[in-house]
Amino acid sequence: MSSRPPSAAALAGRRAGATPALIWTALIVVYLLWGSTYLAIRITVETLPPLLSAALRFAVAGLILAVLLRLRRGPGALRVDRRQLGSAALVGVLLLAGGNGLVVLAESGPPGVAVPSGIAALLVATVPLLVVLLRSATGDRPPLWTFAGVTVGFAGLVLLVLPAGNSEAVPLVGALTVVAAATSWSVGSFLSGRLRMPIDPFVATVYEMLAGALVLTVVSAGRGELGDFHPATVSTRSWLALGYLMVAGSLVAFTAYVWLLHNAPISLVSTYAYVNPAVAVALGALLVAEPITPQVLLGGAVIVAGVALVVSTERPRRASAGSRSGTSPVSERR
Numbered sequence: 001m002s003s004r005p006p007s008a009a010a011l012a013g014r015r016a017g018a019t020p021a022l023i024w025t026a027l028i029v030v031y032l033l034w035g036s037t038y039l040a041i042r043i044t045v046e047t048l049p050p051l052l053s054a055a056l057r058f059a060v061a062g063l064i065l066a067v068l069l070r071l072r073r074g075p076g077a078l079r080v081d082r083r084q085l086g087s088a089a090l091v092g093v094l095l096l097a098g099g100n101g102l103v104v105l106a107e108s109g110p111p112g113v114a115v116p117s118g119i120a121a122l123l124v125a126t127v128p129l130l131v132v133l134l135r136s137a138t139g140d141r142p143p144l145w146t147f148a149g150v151t152v153g154f155a156g157l158v159l160l161v162l163p164a165g166n167s168e169a170v171p172l173v174g175a176l177t178v179v180a181a182a183t184s185w186s187v188g189s190f191l192s193g194r195l196r197m198p199i200d201p202f203v204a205t206v207y208e209m210l211a212g213a214l215v216l217t218v219v220s221a222g223r224g225e226l227g228d229f230h231p232a233t234v235s236t237r238s239w240l241a242l243g244y245l246m247v248a249g250s251l252v253a254f255t256a257y258v259w260l261l262h263n264a265p266i267s268l269v270s271t272y273a274y275v276n277p278a279v280a281v282a283l284g285a286l287l288v289a290e291p292i293t294p295q296v297l298l299g300g301a302v303i304v305a306g307v308a309l310v311v312s313t314e315r316p317r318r319a320s321a322g323s324r325s326g327t328s329p330v331s332e333r334r
Contacts, residue, residue: 018263026256027264030272033253035279038107038117038124039287040249043241045108047234049225053242054104055216058096061250062209069202078206080198087195088204089211091188096212097219098184106177115174116290121280122160122300123178128273128310129153130186145313153306160299170296201258209250270311274304 044053069077080088103124106115115123129150132142161175198204220226260269281300284290 023264029256031275033248035276037249038121038280039283040241042107042117047238050104050108051220052225055213057245058209059213061246066206084198088207091192092208092211094188097215099181102181106174118281118284121277125277134190149306149309156299156302274307
């Protein structure tokens with residue numbers, strides 16, 4: 001998760017071995033696996049305590065990644081200085097404890113209280129819009145069309161959560177919780193490109209996952225989840241969904257995304273931001289019968305249009321100079 005993008009020569013060398021077929025295979029992996037994580041979260045929290053499940057997910061994934069790095073690169077693979085460790089820990093808490101943890105909380109609970117997985121994905125899609133606002137607040141002025149995209153996206157957010165006066169309305173408290181999660185994720189994404197992070201993005205991710213897991217465990221204990229947790233009462237499908245999040249969401253798709261960052265244009269890689277919500281909505285409707293109302297379709301379409309406009313207007317800048325707001329694997333995806 002370095003704030004220093006690869007040089008043009010290094011990037012060209014890496015891209016030389018990346019065929020279009022490989023690039024699109026990796027993109028499809030990211031589209032489908034990351035788009036499916038919202039549904040997997042919903043299934044996980046059916047019988048697992050929400051924050052404890054998130055802590056287990058990132059602790060196990062972080063430890064597996066650490067072991068793989070240690071075996072592949074030797075004893076010094078995970079060596080960082082104190083400043084790098086502190087930066088990675090801070091970013092990990094914002095992204096995984098604040099960002100992912102709040103999403104997990106929002107998706108837990110009975111019907112009418114829990115936010116459907118597809119809605120959660122649409123709300124999280126506002127992250128690129130929030131990052132633009134953070135950039136502008138620090139004196140980095142994005143193009144006018146980028147602000148137009150932000151305006152369109154937030155208009156879609158209002159449409160999505162506007163009370164509809166029926167039983168299928170989006171739960172307002174849960175929706176605001178997801179917005180708070182997106183805000184925490186955006187701050188973590190924003191800071192990841194401005195702090196002195198570990199040079200290797202895989203190493204940074206190990207410390208981010210472990211720091212996020214530690215904080216999630218502490219908060220989970222404070223909420224009484226550890227005392228109420230009884231493994232025998234957890235359903236098989238919840239355990240399987242948690243395993244899916246650990247392997248497919250946190251390791252396989254993450255690795256594909258890191259590879260894409262080094263072998264494909266960032267404008268193409270960034271398309272996950274508006275493809276993932278569509279995948280999440282479709283899976284939620286097909287597999288667990290989550291309702292897709294006209295309000296969800298309209299609000300979701302407007303949000304995705306706003307995000308697409310932001311991504312497209314940022315292309316020339318990111319292609320030529322890299323992103324100062326961070327192009328790290330974890331900082332752009334949960």
